Amino acid sequence: MGQREGAVGLTTHAPQAAQAVTLPTTLDEAVAALAAMPAAVPVAGGTDLMTAVNSGQLRPAALVGLGRISEIRGWQYQDGHALLGAGLTHARMGRPDFAALIPALAAAARAAGPPQIRNAGTLGGNIASAAPTGDALPVLAALEATLIIAGPGGARREMPVSHLLAGMEMLRAGELIGYVRVPLLHAPQVFLKATGRTGPGRATASVALVLDPARRGVRCAVGAIAPMPLRPLEAEQWVASLIDWDNGRAIVPEALHAFGEYVAAACIPEAAPAEDGSVPQLPPAVLHLRRTVAALARRALGRALS
């Protein structure tokens, strides 16, 4: 409540009157608008932002709407990669033509809430919000996607998505996520999500798994159980060595099971041993989360290799 004290002195209808909304039509115009008004907040689908506004947690002095920037609402191909506009909605990514390109991202987009949210929420917004339960995030982490950041004066810089999610690199003032570059792997990809219900809901745990046959690699990321997606790198390398890549990507069933356990143990480690050397038991809810991650990882690999 403390932050509202600054608002004392506003006249009655001021909150609405003070709001300026800019609707740029190109990325560079949007960046310029942000640079011209440092207090402005960019808004794409608004599915996260507007709930904060409605609950009084955020009172932006101005908004820069990104919805009319047509250059970031589609995608294009770029030497073996797809350059995805940050303004792609979940609904658009969920369609079959997109699913043929990046199946795991399409599956995550289809699972990302009810239709109203999917129609409005965008890929860039999912990254910028960086909510632990953001469904696209583990997929982008598994794909080792790269963000193309637009800055003032037409500047463009690149940053791995994991750097932004981990806080190793931040967006600077006036910068916007313009595009997301993801490799086109031409191999099965899976995104699985546990929610605790049948209807749309936030993930309690999610697993994205992609195969990279060219590099004979398996890449996997676990979402929703930590502030950012977790990559079980050792488990990935270990299981990739067990796949018979030249023979229909065959694998022994025991390896699927072990992979699930490996991923779960990597992402949810045992509690630190106590002073007397005994290992305390994890709480039941954490044990269940671990079982869930193990089941999701096993199922994901099984489906990718089937």
Added chain:
Amino acid sequence: MSNDAATAEAAGTTEAAPAPEPISHGLGASLPPADARAKTEGTFPYAADLWAEGLLWAAVLRSPHAHARIVSIDTSHAREMPGVRAVVTHEDVPGTPLHGRGSRADRPVFASEVVRHHGEPIAAVAADHPDTARMAAAAVIVEYEVLEPVTDPEQAFEAEPLHPDGNLVRHIPLRHGDPEAAGEVVVEGLYRIGRQDPAPIGAEAGLAVPRPDGGVELYLASTDPHGDRDTAAACYGLSPEQVKVVVTGVPGATADREDQGFQLPLGLLALKTGCPVKLTATREESFLGHVHRHPTLLRYRHHADAEGRVVKVEAQILLDAGAYADTSSDALAAAVAFACGPYVVPNAFIEGWAVRTNNPPSGHVRGEGAMQVCAAYEAQMDKIAKKLGLDPAEVRLRNVLATGDVLPTGQTVTCPAPVAELLQAVRDFPLPALPKDTPEDEWLLPGGPEGAGEPGAVRRGVGYGIGMVHMLGAEGADEVSTATVKVQDGVATVLCAAVETGQGFTTLARQIVQETLGVDEVHVAPVDTDQPPAGPGCRGRHTWVSGGAVERAAKMVRTQLLQPLAHQFGMSTELLQIADGKITSYDGVLSTTVAEALEGKELWATAQCRPHPTEPLDESGQGDAFVGMSFCAIRAVVDVDIEIGSVRVVELAVAQDVGRVLNPAQLTARIEAGVTQGVGIALTENLRTPRGLIRHPDLTGYALPTALDAPDIRIVKLVEERDVVAPFGAKAVSAVPVVASPAAVASAVRAATGRPVNRLPVRPQAAVVTGN
């Protein structure tokens, strides 16, 4: 939009029509609600849509702590803010500072010395813009000395009193039969039921308008207008005549949906400023303000003989009333009285307590008390079946209650109680097909269409739940309602202060008048407290008492209408009949229209309906406490992903004791709604309050069932055995499906997984099978 509404109406009519030629009016017709189109098109004015000249906006400052001593309240900064017109605290309450919905007035309008729960109102502000009002409320400086909250109801017995009245709201020790009785088989269980929020559609809103005579009018979505008026008048230090409650449309209520914590300040602010004052609560405030279902801890021990017949039930039931008593006493009475369920139990020893804690207050939510015990006694029946190796339905059938049997309260069940028939109906209904013949990508597995479900890990389970609830207020409550019926120019009008809460009363009132007077066009007047009281809309009251009052008034009008004709033709009024606006005699000699018979006159009649009296439960829990009861049997079929623990309810088959079907479409909708609310309790709905604080007061954190979570609901049988003491022989239908469906879902999860499932909602970790 208009197309949608028309289709919806058309669909409703055709679906509900059982006969080739559907009845278009009167009892038994699937009459659509008169305001359905307006509500569908969004033109219906709810409280949040109201506006008045010179309107001010209110905001309520609520406690951020579950338990704290208030050291000081400084409103000076808030008062000085531009646009702020009034700030009120406990010092500004001119009348009685305490109020309460139940028998006990124990809740302050504004906290003065102590706050006892998260969200308790401390001050309210009126300003000329809602944002200003909210900012001013935030600018009220309250200095708290934070106290350790009592959040575990088991600790409440030993804890320091949280309230001058102490921590024990009520204790009922029910003793019935022989305490030494014992059976060959003993099963025990400890069960926990979570906190369900009624989550009413449309958050609370209200408008208070000062009157020139010093009184005030409150425009509220009240479900108990006269009760709310009396509470408000007492707090304002006014006489009830000086306060008028006008009921705006209630968007839907499954509980005491309105939070008096903002209603009372609204009127205070209006009286203080002399201006109309409005408040529209956010969903967050709504979660903090209104009452919830009682979280309950239940310990059970059932004794049964070798054939599975229950010999004795011992139980301890602990209801968490939250910070204030509200209607907890009523909930406890239902929980204790129905602790053994609709089964014949010769010996019962039930201890029930409702205690105060620093958790959010609990109160009336439909099926209160009865729902929690149903989950426990049905789990016990499953345990008996498992121990004896019997079929769960068979064990239940060996114990079911029938008319003439005696409840553990000593009350004889005099109403129809076709429990065996209901259970057999759901048991014998064909099970839903396994999806094995449909393409795999069309299967709706646990976890949903884009979920992680894997067919190999899914187990199917079938379970049963049989519930019972009482209708009308219990234990000597004066359940009376008054209605007026008026006829003029062939158009009838009903005036009755029974509030349409979505239960369908206004439609029913129209049908009753159509049936009795043969008039097609019937209007139901809006409700305010200038009309005589009809009581709160809960526990199926209005179908019974207000429906009964409408029928009597209509019959009196009928007599007034027919008497001159009967006199003229020298026959009694019974030999005349009215249908389709025409009056005919039995022999066809007389034929005229209602409009002609009226001769331009206006006919009025007012009548009351007051069911037979009940008595409070005595010191050993005995007494004829209930007017009537209704029963429901549900068979649940669930799919469980036994590795992840996700549950999908595939189908719920419902058989219900309804007395008489008055409006088939409405009845079906009420049962479906009740069953779905029960699915919420069973799987997802639990308002978590760590250390007494509501952590996620929003509909993202609090998962209501969506269309995907709701199962196929098959209404297998409606037993129409008329209850002779109820008007039309009809029973209220909304509450009992809520009671039985959570128990049925838990029973089915038990069958699918072999796990005990002692807690609702079922947590995923309780539904996994970890044998491998």
